Structures are given as C-alpha cells and as structure tokens.
Amino acid sequence: MRKTVFILSFLILAFGCREPYEPEVSQESVSALVVEGYLDTEGLESELLLSRTVSIGAEATFAPEIGAKVTLYGENGRTFSLAEKEPGVYTIAQNMPEDMEYQLEIELRTGELFESETMKPIITPEIIDAGFLQDEEGVEVFVTTQGDENADDFLWTFEETWIYRPRIRVPYIYDPKISNVRDRTQAEKIDLCFKNETNPDILLETSSRFQDQVVFRKTITEIPQGDERIMERYSILISQKAIDSEAVQFWETLKRNTEDIGSIFSPLPSQISGNIKSVGDSGIPVVGQISMGVVKQRRIYINLTDVSPWGYLDPEFNDCAIGLEEVRSQNYKTAFGDGSVLPARGLMEGTTIVAYYPVDRRCADCTLYASRVKPDFWEDD
C-alpha cells in the first residue's frame, strides 16, 4: 500500500506530526502459541516453527517452544513425526501421497494439545519464467506462472544472497605467532563474503484475476539503482507455493497487520488465528497457518556486468583510505597487534617489503558484515 504511505506523508508534512508512543499495555499480555510451516510432500526438507508471542518491549522475538511432540496424521492411518532439529524448529523430509488429507497434532511438553484443521496438499504449478527487468530506477525481479483449477492462489517467498566485498582488499595479515606480517592463506581471506537475507515480504496473487490464470511478471522484489546487493553477483531463490483461500486470508491478515497499520485509511487491525486450534479448553490463543504441498523454486543470478553502470557506493566507507605513513617492522606489534588496523600495502625497498601502509579493519574486513562461507548452492559465473 504505497498510496497510503503517500497519503500519510502528505498529511504529516502538511499539518501533522508523529511522535514515538509507548502504550500502557498491561504486562499480563497473552502468550499465544505460534505455528509456522509449509510442509513439502515431495521430500524437500521442510521446517515447522513453534514459538510463543513475547511482550512488545522484549529484545528477542523468537521464543522457541521446545520439547513438543509434532505428528502428522494421514487419512490412511500413516503417521509422520517431525523431529526437533534446533530449539523450536521441527523438520520433516518425507515423500507423502498428495491425494489424501492430513491433520497435524502438536503436544506441548506441558501436555497441552493442539491440532490443525484437515489439510489437502496442493501441487504448485511450475514457475514458467523468472527474470529481471532494468529501468532507470533499478532492477525488478519478476516471476511468471499459471494457475490451474487446484492452484489459484499463490504465495511467494524469497531468499537473497549476494557477494559482499570490502572497500579495500587486504592480502596481508599480522601473525602474532611470528610477530610479523605475512600473506593471508585462503582460509584467512577477508575480501570475499556472502550476505544472505530471507525477506519478510508477503507476496500474494490470485491467478483467476488474469486471462487464462496467467500471472505475468509478478514483481517479487525491486532493487534500487546502486544498491549494495548487486555490487558483484546477486542471487535470488524464489519459492512459489500454491495455497488455499483460507490460507490467503491468514497471510493477508498477517500482511495487513504488519504493513498497513497506522496510516490514516488503515483498516482495523484484525485478530489473527489460522488453521490450528487448541484441543479442549486450554484457552491458549494460537496463531498459525500450516499448509501442505509442493514448493516450486527457481534461482536466478544477476551480475554487475548485466546491469552496469550500477553505481554502488556506500558512503559509510567514503573515508576509507590506506594510511600514508608506513609502519616499520619494529612497530608491527603496536600497530597491528590488536587487529583494529590491518597491513594493507607493502613498501618495497628493492625486492623486499620493509614496511606496511595501514588501513582500518572496518574498511577491509567483510566478515564484519557478512559471512565468508560460500553457500552450497552458489554457482560462480
């Protein structure tokens, strides 16, 4: 709802003002059970997350619900158990028949019992096309697909990964063991990192709105011109899930409660529940919509060369420069010992390096901002 944001900003600019607000919410806030997951029926490892709501002021948002027993019951009597891989994260990787209905049961360690409404797996149609378009504002990643009689509503999620480079590359390292500077080994390289983000956007579309149920070039994300993400090579994994109309309502409510609250024309925030209900009279509210089906995924890459001139420049590092005063070997320990300054370039006298020009670590160490570990899926150009 970009429009409401505009309306809002118009009103604020014209007459209004906004100020931080702390409500007097009583601390007896309800602690609701939160269930999240899309269970793939073709053996792709799927996660089911169990957690509790926490108070608004809390630092951590994820309060895992550990030690629960999560079981999926098939219509034909088959049961599948989900194992707790990490606190609150229960996984399953099973091939399950799609032509029957399932019910999920959650038994908390306190003995409270919850169950889902019956679920019918929906086989998600293939992604017909995924790609990107570039205009003066930047790059727009899109997906095209086609719905069918079983799969009308779609939910897309995406995960972005990109190469992150520091402003200055440093080939040397100060090694306290030898009290000297040496070349970095492959494992010590700090000039190539990978950033990874799961995007919180909720993207929904109903295919029957369009001719022949073709969802044509649905925008997944927009990367503004000069954004960090395409500093070298960028990858996006688009997951497409067909969901039923009840799930659409849940996701729309979630989306609305997150994105649309507070503008002048906002609808009232809605109570959110989903398809999990407490069994018996425990009185514990539950938030969560579990769906089953087949996830269709597509990964695309975008290289800097595909979109240049791109013009990435992070102003935070504009003061980064290699120091002009060389550090002589007797000062290596004092200068480089604590790691906040790194030896960046050598000063050659004859054929040997006699001193190093220093640079701040924050200008050269990508591990401060991202991970050096190359993801398994990553394909180099």
Added chain:
Amino acid sequence: MIRIFTAGLLVLFCLVSSSLFAQQTADRITGFFPGVAFERFMEKVEEETTYRFYYKEEDIRELTVNIQADSSKLEEVLSQIFLNSDLKFTISQSGEVFISKGQKLTVDFPNTFFNQSGQGGGSGEFSQQDEFVRNRRYTIGVPSGEGRTAKIQGQILSLENGKPIDGAIVYEKLSQTQTITDQEGRYVLTLPKGNQTLLVQNIGGYTEQRLIDLQGDGELNMSIGEGVFSLNEVVVRSGALSNVSRPEMGVQSMTVQQMRKLPAVMGEVDILKGLLTMPGVNTAGEASVGFNVRGGAADQNLILFDQSTLFNPSHLFGFFSAVNSDMVQGVELYKAGIPASLGGRLSSVLQVTPKQGRTDKIGGSGGIGPLTSRLSIDGPIGQKTTFIVGARMTYSDWLLDYLEENADIGASRAFFADFNGTIEHRFDEKNILRFTGYYSEDEFQFDPDTVYSYSNQNFALSWTHYFNYQLEATFSAGQDAYDFQVQGEDNPLNSYQYNFDIRQRFLKAQFRQEKGQRHIFTYGIHSIWYDLNPGEIAPFGAESIVIPDQVASEKALETSLFFGDEFEINDQWTVSGGVRYNLYGYFGPQTLPVYAPGEPFLAENITGEKTYNSGELVQSYHGPEFRISGRYAINNWSSIKAGVNTMRQNIHLMSNSSVITPTDTWKLSDAFIAPQRGIQYALGYFQNLKNNTLEFSAEVYYRTMENLLDYRSGATIVLNDRIEQDVLITQGKAYGLELYLKKSQGKLNGSLAYTYSRSLLQTDPSERKEKINRSEWYPSNFDQPHNANLVLNYELSRRFNTTLAGKYSTGRPVTLPISKFQYAGSERVFFSDRNAMRIPDYFRLDLSINLEGNHKVNKIAHSSWSLGVYNILGRDNPYSIYYVPEGGKLQGYQLAIFAEPIPFITYNFRF
C-alpha cells in the same frame, strides 16, 4: 439512577433561578417571580426602585404574580399582571403607582390638557419632540362609552425634513394590528380602548414607540427620525421558546451566522464542523467530516441538502465539508424526534436548508481564503422568479507544490470544486416551483500513477401548492448520484480503472394540514429507486491485461407511507406522533448462491445458485417505524419531553476502517443482509432562563440497534461480490446523557455542551463465521464516553467579535499490539481484543476574530475579515496510533494531524 440525576438537576436549577431575583437598578424591573403574592412583588419593587404603591388591600389580596422580567418597564409588567383581572393602574410622574378596581384613576393631567389642538379631541404632537416622548402616555379622544374599540388616525412626518413618510408600518405591540402609511404619511388604525403601545417602524430607521390611553376616536401625529443606522444581523427566530415548547426533542439547529463565528480550519466555514459543538455529536477524527450521532455509525446519518441526499458530505478526505456555506441558510440536526416524513437512516437526519435568492436586487457574496475561494450570486429574474447560484473551488496545488520543494511527496495533486443553485418561481400566491441542483467534484493523486476522484450529483424539482390556509402540499422528484473512481497506471500491463457509483431517484408527496386549532397533520408517500453499481474494475490502456470484473449491480425500491400528527392537547401537553411504514424490495437481475439452510454464509456451504430475471423480486422487507414524542410544559420556561423512535435503514456503507474513506462502498440490503433496525428512548428536561436568553437542556437516551455490520478479520470490501461471507451480523447499544447550556444574547454569548455516552457492539450470538471478542460487548470505533464543547463569543462591537472554541473528548478506542512474534522471517504483531485500548484524550482550543468592514450605506461591497488560529495550544492530539517495524524492533507512533497552531485568514465580501 438517571432519573435521580435529572431530579437533582431540577432542584439545582430552581435554586439558581430564585437567586436571580430582581437585582436591577433604575426604574426597570428584573426578576423571576414564580407565583409570588402581589404584595410581595410590590415590596420587591419598592425595595429596588423609587416607585411607591397605593392600593386597597382587599383589591389585591388574591392576586399572584407569575412573570419573568428583564429590564422591563413597570407599566408593561403591571399590564401583564393585571391582564385577566379588572384592576387598573396609573403611574404618576413622581413614581406613585395607584391601583384601583374597575375605574382608572386620573392622577396627572392628560398631556393634551395644555396642548389642545381641538381636532376631535385628539392631540397634535409635533411640537413635543423630547427625549421622554417614547415613555409618556398620551390620552387619545374622549371617553364615549359606546363600543369597545376606537379609531386612531394621524400623520407620520420626518423629524429631519418634516416631509410625510410613506410606507412606514404603524402597529400595536400586543395585538399586532397594523397598517402602512400612505403617500401623505397618513394612517388609520382601529384598536381596543384602553392602554396601548403604538409602534412605528420606518424601514431602515428607528422603531418609534408611543404609549397611548385610547379613550375614544382621536388623532396622533408623530415625527420620527429617518436616520439610517446599521442593524445587527437580523436573525429570524420562529418562536423564542422553541426549544422549550416544541414537542420533539433531540433537535439541534444552527444558523450559518453562528457557524461563521466559529474558528475554522484553513478559514473555511464548515457546516458540519459547527455541528460538532453540539452535544451528542462526535467525530472519529479530525480529518473526517463523517460524524457520529448518539453512538451511531457515520453512515447512519441522512444528510439532506434541501431534498437531495448527499452520499459523501466531504471534500479532500474530510478536511472540508462539501457544502458551500454561502449557499446555506441553516442546518437542523434531528438526533431523536425525527419527523415521520423523514427516514431511511438509523441515527439522525441532518437537514441543510439552502439559502433562497433575494427578491429586491441582484447581489452576491464570496470569500477568498488560503486554499479556496467562493462566489455566489442571487437575485430576482423578473417579478416572480428568484435564483441563487454559487461555486467554490480550491487552488491547493500551490501548497502541495510548495511542500514538494521541501519534501518528497511526489507529484501530489488535489482539486475540488462544488457548484449549486436554486431557482424558485412563484406562479401565484398558491403555487411555487423550485429547482435545486448540486454538483461536487474531487480529484487527488499522491503519486503520478494513481488518481482518485469522486463526485456528488444531485437535482430536485419541487412544487408547493397551498390549497387553503389549512392545507399545503409539496410534490418533489429528483435524483441523487455519487460516483467514485480510481485510475492506476503504475505499469501499462496492470493499469486499471476501478469505480463504483450509486444513483437513487425519488418521488415524494407530502401534505401538511392544520385541523382545527390543535392538530397539525403531516402525511404522504416517499419512494426511492436505488440503482447501485457496487464495484467494477476494467483494464486501462491498450496493453493492460487486467481482466474486467464487476460486482453485480443492485436494484431496489423503497417506499414509505407516513402519517404524523402534532396534537396540542392543552397548554401543558403536546404530543407528536407518527408512523412510517417502510416497504423494501430487492430486485433482479441477480444471480445469488443458495446456502445450505441453517448454515452460515460461507463459500463451503453453497449448495446451488439461483437466477432472478430483471425486475423479479428477490427479497422484500417491510415494517413500521414509530415516532412518538410528547411535551409537558411545566410553565412558560420549562418543559419535560419524552420520546420513542424506531428507524430502519436499507442501505449500508461498507467500511473496514475507523473513518469514512473514499473507497468505502455502499451496499443494499439483499437476501442475506437485512435492513438495520434501531429503537431509541429519550427523555429530556428543557428550561429557558433570564428572559429566554439562556437555554438549558438535559437529555438522556438509550438505544439498541440490530443487523449492524462488522467485518471478519481480513475481510475485503472492494470488489467483493459475496460480501455476506465477510460481514458479521452485529448488534449495538448506546446510551448517554447530554447537557447543553446556551446563551444566545448579550456581548458575551456562547454555549457549553457536555455529553456522557457509550456506544457498544456485540457480534450476534447466532453468528457462526467469527465472533469478535468472543461475542462479548465491545466499544465501537467511536465510543468516546466524555465529550465537552465550549464556544465563547465576545462581541466587542458590532464590527468586531472574537470567539474561543474548545473541545475535549475521551480518546477513541483502538486495537493495539500487545505482544509480538516471529513469522515468515519478520517480526509480527499480536493485537489486543478489538477496541480494547484507547488513544490519549483529545483537547483543542481555537480562537478566531471576525472583523466587519464599516457599515456605510453607499459602499459597493461589504466586506469582512476572519482570522484566527486553529489549535492555539499546538497540542498534538493523536489521531491514530500505529506500529512500524523499525531496525528490527517494533516502534509505536502516534500521529497527530493538526499538531501545530494553524493560523488562517479569509476575506469575505457581499454586494
């Protein structure tokens, strides 16, 4: 409990009244004498004034005084006291008051004694022009003994030049017997013998007064001043006691003059904002013209501009009301006691009375403000026709351009305009034909891609026929239309045009008949044909692949037969009763799903489909509405009223947000959504104090409402062709106490209103789709228990007045986040129960100054300035509270719309 409270109030006010007893200097009488003995009255007068009474004790023993006097002359007061007795009084020049039975005492020589003109025993007066001329009593004629009336004649001359005054009105004060002077300034009047007050009104001049003791036929010549002076704006009141004596209750009226004095946002006089100073009228927020009456939703108000229904009464999302104040005579809001002739909405009727064209010459008025300008012209066309046309337009783009330079608000554009006009033609004394038209347009965009626009279009033709003095009839016909449209051109492939519109055509025949002295009947028939297009989307541009979609259009006919009677049983009791029978039919063509019997309206319960042909009746609803109210007059200054009202509403505004927004759509009652029904009980106490200059009222009410609509979580309203699956049948109740004190005259005048009210909703227990707050009662979006409004107006002079207006109310209910959780990779919010929290209280003070130009007669145009400050304290009253995820944490914000003092200045003129 409420009754005890009201009784307490009565006691309180009795105490207040008696403390107001006579406290006047000079020889004027002021005080409230509720049935005191005449002797006591005389003592008081003697204490306060120099008058001394002389009387026989036996004459006055039985006499009591029941009068309220405010700077009245003793003569007037005594005349009134002795009205139904055979007592006579005479006051000598030295202040002795002689009271006698039957025969009047002569204590002074008649003024004519020294000044006999000899003409029929009359008195020529031309030589006696002094400052006492008004209060001296002239004895006219000689007692003849024959007949009870006598003829008085004379000539009226100008004091300045001695020429006869033609066209002056000569009338007697009490009986209003009147005549007009001829070219020679001559007049003849036949009046009852005895003491009379003769008034002469020369148009544009002073009113002259002569006290006469008419004993027989005689002559009285007068010289009166012709000097033109400026009058206060003349407010014509229909009965000063109206709020005490009228049988209905819960009626608030406001003239446009009163509204002009109120401080306005951006200097724009706003008829709807003025109403918000009244008790029982509330608003969901500053930027919404939609208002709530006695705990009812904004769509439960019928807004009538003359006969036309305005579907959207606001411009620019509610910053301004859609009616140009220059075209308005006044507004009247019926919160209860709605006459049987009006109906169709649950909460209230707002009757906006348009101004009529003047008959003397063509003139006009207008104004220039920072955002808008307006102009209206009115006058006669020939002898029998008058017209008035007006237009108002905004030029707010400069403001947006200015803002754009300073901030990134993109290509914002906003435009609005409205036009209206009335032509009235009098065929003869008995037939009047009137045409009224109204057109408004709004267009705004906040980025280059999306344009919102809407428009009201109304016209009505009415013919009023007077059969005789007892019976009159008005026949009217017209159309009210409203269009809304959004055009999105974000991307050529997805460009769309969305619109909805509603059109209603109506026919109304209304008769008003006076039956004898004590009955006034109102009866008639009112039919409305609705044609509603609830929503339609179409591709826009050649490349667009948006599939056209349309929610099936809806048609319905509503016919109401009504009969009302205002029956004055006696001086104390008046009852007003009415019944309105409402017949509603929802017609095809329509294809509707068939839901399994007894199952909730959900997609999974659809068992089939039924198609109705064009004109085929799909569903009908009918039922009576009762309007009963009664008044018991305790005395001339106070009354008690009670009433019961039932109402029905067949058209619903679908709104999923707390304020009326342009995208809200209308829906007709159909096979699944029944008409809203409501009943209201009200009781009130009304009192006028201080010679009707102070009005006080206290009203309590209780109402229940059925078949209201609330929405399921995540309900979509736009383009939802199965809206019954997303609405929840809801019932409502509301109750409250309204106190109102108004001082209408004096240098310092104004009003104070306080309302305690609640407005609650409950998902109907039979509703199975979803139960909001577990089907418990929850506050509605506009439940603001405490509400106070103050308007203080100080008139320093006729040309300069200043107004201070204040408003306080409890913050409205909101649904706030109470906890948070992680979902789909982001922090999400878990909300409290519906409307379980409140935003902070609201308080605002506004100040305005109105400066009138000078009042020279020969000016081309009269002008006035209105300037002031809105929200003078700069208090940032939260309009809304919301949370945004920010840096991984949820941050709450309160949004205030008018957070700063906003100065304004407007130039108004009329010619």
